[in-house]
Amino acid sequence: MPEAPVAGASEAQLAAAEATASIQAAAYQRYLEQRGARIAAYDELIAVHVAALQRYEADRASHAADVVAAEAKFKAEDLAQYEADRAAFRAAHDIARKNVDRMAFAGQVPVNVQGAKPGDYIVPEQDGDGIKGAAVTKPSFEQYQVAVGRVIAIEADGRARIIVKVA
Numbered sequence: 001m002p003e004a005p006v007a008g009a010s011e012a013q014l015a016a017a018e019a020t021a022s023i024q025a026a027a028y029q030r031y032l033e034q035r036g037a038r039i040a041a042y043d044e045l046i047a048v049h050v051a052a053l054q055r056y057e058a059d060r061a062s063h064a065a066d067v068v069a070a071e072a073k074f075k076a077e078d079l080a081q082y083e084a085d086r087a088a089f090r091a092a093h094d095i096a097r098k099n100v101d102r103m104a105f106a107g108q109v110p111v112n113v114q115g116a117k118p119g120d121y122i123v124p125e126q127d128g129d130g131i132k133g134a135a136v137t138k139p140s141f142e143q144y145q146v147a148v149g150r151v152i153a154i155e156a157d158g159r160a161r162i163i164v165k166v167a
Contacts, residue, residue, distance in 0.1 A: 107164045108152070116160035121147040135160065 009017075113122055116135035123143045125134045135151065136143055149162035 108161060109149075109164060110155050110159045110161050111149075113151075113160045114158050116151045116154070118151050118153060120151045120160070122149055122151065122160065122162055123147050 111122055111133055113133040113135055116122065117137070120135040120137050121139045121144065122133045123136050123139060123146060124131050133148065136147075139147060147165055149164045151160045152163050153161040155161055
């Protein structure tokens, strides 16, 4: 900031002080003009933001209403249809499941062999035109080779539960 001219200052000093004050006044005037433009730009950005926020809030409210309507429709129509379809599937599944005799779970399966003891091997034998299993306590090497598994437990109905032997 320029110093104020002192009493008794020369004309050159007064002219320099006047020129400096004039330059500073012009700079301040440019600052005020630019400040007004910056404030106007900021106000415009705020207006754009407020409009976007209002659109967002409207979209959010619309989405919430859509969710409530979809949930009501699901509970009124789709859930009932789902439950009916599920009951029909379970009935068809039970019918189809009855066609399958047994399925191994983690290598364990019950077999239709009565009188076996834990530790026995189940060896297939010819039974007329079919096949049956026989419990063998001490199998020969040939019987061991064709054995389907080893008894690990006896089921409540007397059937043997075996661990399936990997061939």
